[in-house]
Amino acid sequence: LNRDVPDPLLLRLAGIVGPDHLLTDPDMTSGYGSDWTGRFRGSPRFVVRPADTAEVAAVVAECGAAGIPVVPQGGNTSLVGGATPLHGEAVLSLGRLSEIGAVDPAGQEVLAGAGATLAALQDAARPHGLRFGVDLASRDSATVGGMAATNAGGIHVLRHGMMRAQVAGMEAVLADGSVISRLTGAGKDNTGYDLPNLLAGSEGTLGVITRLRLRLVPDPSDRAVALLGLRSVADALSLVGAARAALPGLEAAEAFFQDGLELVCAHAGVAPPWPEAHAVYVLVESAGTGDQLSPLAEFLAERPEVGLAAAVAAEARDRERLWAYRERHTEAVNAAGVPHKLDVAVPLAALEEFLARANETVSTVEPNARVVTFGHLAEGNLHVNILGLEPEDERADEAILRLVADLGGSISAEHGIGVAKRRFLHLTRSAADIAAMRALKAALDPRGILNPGVIFP
Amino acid sequence: LNRDVPDPLLLRLAGIVGPDHLLTDPDMTSGYGSDWTGRFRGSPRFVVRPADTAEVAAVVAECGAAGIPVVPQGGNTSLVGGATPLHGEAVLSLGRLSEIGAVDPAGQEVLAGAGATLAALQDAARPHGLRFGVDLASRDSATVGGMAATNAGGIHVLRHGMMRAQVAGMEAVLADGSVISRLTGAGKDNTGYDLPNLLAGSEGTLGVITRLRLRLVPDPSDRAVALLGLRSVADALSLVGAARAALPGLEAAEAFFQDGLELVCAHAGVAPPWPEAHAVYVLVESAGTGDQLSPLAEFLAERPEVGLAAAVAAEARDRERLWAYRERHTEAVNAAGVPHKLDVAVPLAALEEFLARANETVSTVEPNARVVTFGHLAEGNLHVNILGLEPEDERADEAILRLVADLGGSISAEHGIGVAKRRFLHLTRSAADIAAMRALKAALDPRGILNPGVIFP
DSSP: OOTTSOHHHHHHHHHHHOGGGEEOOHHHHGGGSBOTTSOOBOOOSOEEOOSSHHHHHHHHHHHHHHTOOEEEESSOOOSSSTTOOTTSOEEEEOTTOOOBOOOBTTTTEEEEETTOBHHHHHHHHGGGTEEOSOOOTTTTTOBHHHHHHTTOOOTTHHHHOOHHHHEEEEEEEOTTSOEEEEOSOOSOOOSSOOHHHHHTTSTTSSOEEEEEEEEOEEOOSEEEEEEEEESOHHHHHHHHHHHHHHOTTEEEEEEEOHHHHHHHHHHHTOOOSSSSOOSEEEEEEEEESSOOHHHHHHHHHTOTTOOSOEEEEOSHHHHHHHHHHHHTHHHHHHHTSOOEEEEEEOOGGGHHHHHHHHHHHHHHHOTTOEEEEEEEGGGTEEEEEEESOOTTOOHHHHHHHHHHHHTTOBSOSSSOOTTTTGGGGGGTSOHHHHHHHHHHHHHHOTTOOBSTTSSOO | OOTTSOHHHHHHHHHHHOGGGEEOOHHHHGGGSBOTTSSOBOOOSOEEOOSSHHHHHHHHHHHHHHTOOEEEESSOOOSSSTTOOTTSOEEEEOTTOOOBOOOBTTTTEEEEETTOBHHHHHHHHGGGTEEOSOOOTTTTTOBHHHHHHTTOOOTTHHHHOOHHHHEEEEEEEOTTSOEEEEOSOOSOOOSSOOHHHHHTTSTTSSOEEEEEEEEOEEOOSEEEEEEEEESOHHHHHHHHHHHHHHOTTEEEEEEEOHHHHHHHHHHHTOOOSSSSOOSEEEEEEEEESSOOHHHHHHHHHTOTTOOSOEEEEOSHHHHHHHHHHHHTHHHHHHHTSOOEEEEEEOOGGGHHHHHHHHHHHHHHHOTTOEEEEEEEGGGTEEEEEEESOOTTOOHHHHHHHHHHHHTTOBSOSSSOOTTTTGGGGGGTSOHHHHHHHHHHHHHHOTTOOBSTTSSOO
8 A cells, every 4th residue: 555645545445446446556557647648647646446426426525535636537538638647646537437328319318427438439329320429539548528528529510519519417526525417318407507517628627527418419321521622711711611501411621731731641652632732621521311422512513612623522432532631640740750739729710810820930939840730620620730849848839829819719629728738728718717717616626626737827 | 866775886887887877766677677477576776787898897896895786687588587686686787788790601600799689680690691590589679698698498409509509709797897708709619617608597696798709500591391290209209309310401399289289279260280189299390401391201201100190381381380380379378378387398208208297297286277288399398388377376386397307307498597496496406416506606706796586595
């Protein structure tokens, strides 16, 4: 047993979860001490793995009484150090709360434990002709509890919204060990404050999510994809606006640029879609029941933005070939160096200006740096990858985040604040906003037990 | 000047908003003292009508310092006494904050003052081929600020979600007079706690909403409606589940029953859609660009639930004729007596049981009472109208709400708690939930200045 911790607490925790699920040996706990990026590392005081909500509640109450802070952890796929015990906190792993209930095909909902992985949820939905509306590359590890706690996004936000929009009900343990619950599946509920909506996106600081009632969406049988080379960002935005109006099945509108495309083609050893370069590339996908190709092709034929650089596909293999130009950006960027990754959003009206100024902003700080950008066009959400910087040198990151803030954007579109962006919180949140957030934190967690290292500077 | 109020406060308030916008004469203020239903009546201490956010902030700060509670009021269309000064509070009318900004057609958003009416918003959106995703019968009076503060619903929730889902940004004044703001239109924003989502639905108790960035949706050019007479609620739910999967343009799925239909036909002097009675009537509407009728008719032709009682319409006049059977329920019920109106939701799996037990539940309390039910089928949201009760006799109301709670439902689906349902809050909210809500209220409004009479018992 770890000598830093009073033994009576460990004995009580072992009594709650069983000795096999209280880990104190550093060989066993070290994997819980660093996140997906490897950038954030700490040593958990201990790791406790409760089996259900009652055990979570008892563990939180015991740790709170002992003054031991707790970091709730799902699949440990944070990109911002949001679930890492940097200061020797205990890790509360939700992995054993992985039960997925029976899918309700009429209500298009399912009850899932916080520790259920996204992949397991998709597997449960598929036999019913349904799927989950948020999908992520980390689906085999990411848990639905972590996704709700961080309000995860992805490529289908355009169609289905972010994680918050999928949450039809929530059960959670508060810092005092009490359990709040709204799980029954009443489709509309204006009965007092919406605690689930407050806990969603609060990064484990206001409560530990233990179970979720999640909305499912129809799994479309037919798909069509178009890749377009366009003359300008303005043309791309105009096209996507029109597509949203004309194509009810539109579920993705992704953008990338010439420098990223060249990196992908060199890395993957594939030819570019067209011999000539274009200012911006847009990939749109329409999904539904019945032919998606004809409506998409007819829509594109009538749009003034679309020139000769257009490829349309309905067969799976052809769709995948077009998607690869977008999807292989991450691996191509990683192969070219260790990027600084920023996840920002700007208002659509400011998108063209942001793109025009981002390179200049970075090169003012570091002339040899290189910026590769791609992202989700409909929400102005860009993943900005900066190559050629020292790992700990955040000057270029800060310059980009300040540009985003100046343009009325969001410094954290999908990934949350975690520990990575705490010191930039004030860029887009006023003193009054931060004071209100701190008041809420103090109201629900007066002793600062839950994930104390994240969000606040 | 009212002698109950210290003159210096009134002088300061008049200095903030101008003397014309501080009303103290009971002849001028009495209209602010009772809501849409007439059931809830009070006398405002005074009414203050600020012109912008800065004036709202100054007014709230002054009232707070003087210990005078404030009831924020939009269009005064509450059905639950949610904006009525029952105990002599001051009324803070947001009606002058009615400015609607330029519509952003690419981003499909618009900035609107809290006092803008829903009708004005629809008028602003229409020239751009857009509309607002929530629509209500009270559109000429209801304001977007009030709709956000109460998380309003309506018939299009199935397609676009409730009011909360339309809020892309919010500015609000907190109880201490500070202003929180998230209005810039960054499409995705995971930067700390989501204060707009907490204030939405909080019924004016946590802050005074002053401006909103609102999402707009394409205004469909084509529509088709089907009215169906079905054999059972199970058949109706099965049909609606399949329609949601098959028809991407599905935007309404309404239900009513034989007793309500007979009331409508007698009141309106129209023939029923079919000579024979059916267990449940379902009205579905599909909207989009291009022919909606053929996909709807093809879908219905393949569904086993649909027998001979099906009418499909695409022309406006025919659609209106079918919709009238559903829409005229409210006036037909009101013509038959003074109904007690309940707005509840139950999980879809419990809907059949609720309907089967609701009549029996009411008649146990009052044998001569009569229950007429209709509502939004996809969310299990039923408007339960009870005729034949004394106005102040809430025994049948309580019996229905207890049945709803026993079935895992919501005692307030769309209308909020207000003062009308405070004493029933505990039916579906645990002591831990209510304690957490009270902690949030105390954190943001420690002096209890904002709308102190609502939500909490």
